[in-house]
Amino acid sequence: MSVEGKTSQTAVVCHGGVDLRTETREIPQPKDGEVQIQVAVTGLCGSDLHYYLHGANGIFKIREPLVLGHEAGGIITSIGSNVDKSFGLKIGDKVAMEVGVSCKSCKNCRKGRYNLCKNMKFASSAKTFPHLDGTLREFMTWPAELVYKLPEGLDLSLAALAEPLSVVLHAWRRANLQPGSKVLIIGTGAVGLLACALARASGSTTVIAIDIEQGKLDFSKSQNWSTGIFCLPKGPRVSGLESLEIAEQNWKLLKESNVIQEIEGLEDGFDAVFECTGVETCMQLAPMAAAIGSKVLYVGMGTKVLSLPCGPSLLSEVDLIGVFRYANTYPDALSLLASGKLGNVGAMASHYYSLENAEQAFNDLRRGKDDNGKTVIKPMVGNLSLIGK
Template identity: 45%
Template structure:
């Protein structure tokens, strides 16, 4: 009997630091409970960039060739066994956003609706687990049907790809009490097609309801890359009227102000001091760094005319100095959402946080956010609305590349500017135009 020849497809595969190759790979049919999806748009994330530049993201180093990418949307091209019977909303031709984390659906965290904390979770394009789970920088991929979310008609593939980073901010905002969690009834649906099916054993998760919400009168965002700008646009859509930001990049701040993400008088450019002694390469002493953070915070609050501080601070850089500043720039009784992933160990002014009852809130990826993220992206399509979240999200996409040019896309993202001097915010990889 002659062997069965599988079709092939192209994938952008990382073999080591800056060693990214577009290769031909076999395309297997979807397994039980999976769909095959043709990828139409993948956004490049900061974690993808870390892997590309260093072959690792923090403590997670690649141990085998890895396909990067996890912010993605596409079209279903095939259904695996059992999908048609269990997921009536998924058919060949359905446009979907891809939720990249594959949870165990059986542990206490999954049962409580916090599947982002699942110890068995495998995440597309992450080297945390081995064997690695390939990401979305390929022509087609097979993925569990319960993690595919149909798109509203007025949401584009590029917008749907950005539902992933928007979900990060939606989850952080729920944790900080800025917006409500989904009602427990929607999380406990038992229908197999429910995107919240990871909830098992009848456990009801703790949720933030509209009864214990209070729209912040002001927010501050550290870092106006794509994640920081999404924090701004989500806050604006939730009714926050005063939105400010701090960054070290004046061009990005100018973009944020020009496009309305940040108030016209709400952008503060932080002058970055030398972190290391030019001669000894010794890092600044913790006490000196903490003193500098407090001084910088006071100067920023004075410049922004917010002497009492901010109700909610989104820390989107992960930089130690910014986390330190965030404690001082939060209002008494305020909250800090720790969104950025960066410095693993940080010296903090804990006495200041404790005496002023400033809450430091950890936030890791997301859970049960995709339906709401897609609803937000599709709900503000009328041209007369004051704040069109979907339109603002689209403005974050500054550069587009084909899959064959993925390495050039990463190099452009790493530089922060293209050959014409334009600022690079969000890069999308897609099919030939």
């Protein structure tokens, strides 16, 4: 494959809150140890949406125009010099890209926990400066060691799911659960849905999913990823003690619901709770729903300072575990996607958009529905001809 004489490309660039521009940029050429990739598809996630709406994700504010997107797959179009043959990469390969570049030399990198590298540069994140552009563009170059050939049978359109699945897989490893466990998943965005799917595939007998959007819960149940669902009432975004009161009310509603009452012993809590929203009320609910001696996995990000009801949890030896991105997961995540063990994960890719229509994708993600009222699960943006869409 080749760029066919092209020297410029289309890129989707965020300049600030609700200031998304489609721009023409030069096509980069691979340096030593890099490959050039024609990006086929990028899945949009919550952090992309925060940058689009606010020009920031939490405390990380855009300081220069930033190409968004980090959940992606594509096709190798050129290979730079000194790309080790052991990577097994060649022009025309369909690949997924792990988009965090660590320093490799700090203590955490040497211990294999490179997701905690303080010098990590992550594509489409404003945490470091100069920023590292993301994947919402036609072509990019990337270190060959972070590029993974897709397993046989894995559709290129699903390569973008390897990134959110990696987050889930990292959380699942930290939970260290046994088959037969009973888990609660708070939030049924893409990460929460994949957490449900992985829990079921790993032998969890009870997987309860909760959210404020009935459409996403119904989708989870329709895929047999959850054994029970419960829709919480929508409320205002509050914090501190006011948020804690809402969390207590929500736990009471859930505990008294049929979805809990029908399963013996579940009113005493779950073996593990995966919090996948980053919303303070949900983060407060999580330890309330944890059984004695169990674990809470904080997968969702977004609340810097919060009041956690951890007093009772500490007395009950509930482990509160933080989950930040992932490490050493990509090959296993791709294998899982190709294996079929997770079910019809392709159904998560609910909507496809061209790069030129990226802003429509962001707005549909913000609303949670498209113009026809269909629930938006995971918007995919890119070169639709490459994935047959």
